[in-house]
Amino acid sequence: MDNLETLALVDVPGSSRDLRAMQALARDVMSADAPASRLAPLERGLQRDLDALKAAADAGFKGVEYLFPYDYEADRLVAALEGNGLVQVLHNMPPGDWAAGERGLASLPDRVGEFQDSVGKAIEYAKALGCPQVNCLAGIPGDGVAPEKAHGTFVENLKFAAPQFEAAGIKLLIDTILLLLNSHTKATHWRKQIKIRHNMV
DSSP: OOHHHHHHHOOOTTOOHHHHHHHHHHHHHHHSOOGGGGSOHHHHHHHHHHHHHHHHHHTTOOEEEOSOOTTSOHHHHHHHHHHTTOEEEEEEOOOSOGGGTOOBSTTOGGGHHHHHHHHHHHHHHHHHHTOOEEEEOBOOOOTTSOHHHHHHHHHHHHHHHHHHHHHHTOEEEEOTTSTTOOOHHHHHHHHHHHTOOSSBO
8 A cells, every 4th residue: 555545544543634634635636537647656656756746746735755756767856846836844864665564673683784775764754745753663573572572673663763864863752652653752762862952752
């Protein structure tokens, strides 16, 4: 399921007027009979997402966020953003194999090398897109991974990533309600462990 389908299908009780408007636009774009139907799957996905960006701009939005930009060449996304007068405000770090159910790499002890490689990729895209902040996905450790091991891996990976994002002038976010992090207090504790004050939230 691509980013646009996720937006169109998600059910958020009490959602804001803006979110409901975006969902309606997404459904309209998804249901439209467009020439993109004759394109290859990746190109068709790109055309659909570009149409969604235009629809967002037409609805009066000035900034956008979406899950991941990595399937597309950065310069094509930049052209779409600039052409529609939009600012990219957030995207996530690479998640691993999203289609297979992976939701990040940061807490996976056997994927440290892949996580470290993903830091550079996330920074490269964020800089190209002019995106000021990137979200780090903790991931879902396997059943055989002790919680302490997963926590330790997460902290060490953030220690690796945070200085690089700081040097690039990009704020690194961690989600305080996702998976490993179950409270703002715990997130604040880990932030102190990592000893990065200014570019992590």
